[in-house]
Amino acid sequence: MxxxxxxxxxxxxxxxxxxxxxxxxxxxxxxxxxxxxxxxxxxxxxxxxxxxxxxxxxxxxxxxxxxxxxxxxxxxxxxxxxxxxxxxxxxxxxxxxxxxxxxxxxxxxxxxxxxxMEPLLGEDGIKVITSSIRRLPVDVLNPAVKSLNYLNSILAKIQANYAGVHEAFLLDSEGYVAEGTGDNIFVIKNSVIKTPPLSSSVLKGITRDTVVDIAKESGYKILEEKMTLHDLFVADEIFITGTAAELIHVIEIDGRVINEGKLGSVTKDLSQKFKEIRSKIGRKVY
Ligand code: PMP
Incomplete structure (x- = not known):
């Protein structure tokens, strides 16, 4: 290499x-x-x-x-x-x-x-915890800046490791849902899709933006809105997005099972559409 x-x-x-x-x-x-x-x-x-x-x-x-x-x-x-x-x-x-x-x-x-890296296949969904480590406030080191300092995420990841789950979600300094250690969060309730706004201490994920576009084009109602843990606990579906993660559904948060631990229909639809377009948007190498 x-x-x-x-x-x-x-x-x-x-x-x-x-x-x-x-x-x-x-x-x-x-x-x-x-x-x-x-x-x-x-x-x-x-x-x-x-x-x-x-x-x-x-x-x-x-x-x-x-x-x-x-x-x-x-x-x-x-x-x-x-x-x-x-x-x-x-x-x-x-x-x-x-x-x-x-x-x-x-x-x-x-x-x-x-x-x-081959595209991930046959993902079974992930279990997550809410980290007690808060995401960096926008007036400290804005998570919009993708800097080499990932200690905030790493501390949360260590908690996920100790808890024996795949990922940790971080809240912002006001207690609103921010993001995962290396991914953005989407929540579906009554067919409405929501993701935290940039003011909630999140990176403007490129996969996040792509999924927002796909959802809009597919006719879903999609909102950038501040969310609390309550929204996660009562969600119909939750999924994360990221360059490495692509779209992965959450099957459990803080021990609470989401959508009976199964891939939900909205997540499945968005994930399939993402897979269809991912090799079509960008710059050709050869
Ligand atoms: N949040 C954080 C903290 C990340 O590290 C990443 C990965 N870059 C994301 C969100 C997702 O961003 P993207 O879809 O651009 O990979």
Whole structure:
């Protein structure tokens, strides 16, 4: 597997960055997780736009045009002869000294990893807990910024691991439902689909946006609305969305069984439609 770092490709064992890189020392950097399906990079432009927005929010100046960043992703897939892949694109503040001042870092580090990944099949649904760790408030470190600092999510994931479930949902600092550790949340009640708004401390997920579009085109009523745990407990269906997760239904939350532990009809419909279009929206590699 060949990995791109700052203009060159390296074998995996030789793909290394400096211990003085502030991405490592301080989590000072941004990233994207991207999928390719059948030789098409799903919504590549949207991912690159979000990467640059995340960087701008941190006053991290990416010294490459967006077109070049797209090419890096395409070249990484090509050199590894991949059609179905999970891609990790990372921009760090770069090499500095041991102080945290970003002005000491002259050039951002850019790297891109692509690994084979087949679409997930036959998913049986997941069990989740509500984490006692709250999602970062928007006025602390806005979850809209996809930064390398994932400790908030990791702490919640550790709770899910201790509880023996797949995933943890985080509430925002006011107690409204925010998101999972690496995914957005959708709730269905009486055929109305709801997902938390961006003001509830969530990442503007690219899968989330895609599902919202599919739902609208399919004639569902879909709302961005603040929700409480009550909405989850009384839901007809709950599912999560994410680049890695795609669409997965929740069968249990805090020990309460959702939809008798089965895949619900609305989730099934949206999931099928997502699978139909995922290899059709994006940039062709070959
Ligand atoms: N929330 C968080 C915290 C995430 O890490 C992710 C994965 N990027 C998502 C939501 C889902 O976003 P996307 O659909 O763009 O992968």
């Amino acid at each position: 060949k990995i791109y770092i700052d203009g060159n490709f390296f074998e995996k064992e030789d793909a290394k960055i400096s211990v003085y890189d502030h991405g490592l020392l301080y989590g000072d950097g941004v990233f994207e997780g991207i999928r390719a399906y059948e030789g098409v990079v799903f919504k590549l432009k949207e991912h690159i736009d979000r990467l640059y927005d995340s960087a701008e929010s941190l006053a991290l100046k990416i010294q490459l045009p967006k077109e070049k960043m797209e090419e890096i992703v395409i070249e990484t897939l090509k050199i590894n002869k991949l059609t179905d892949a999970y891609i990790r694109l990372v921009v760090t503040r770069g090499v500095g000294d041991l102080g945290l001042d970003p002005r000491k870092c002259k050039y951002p580090t850019v790297f891109c990893i692509a690994e084979p």
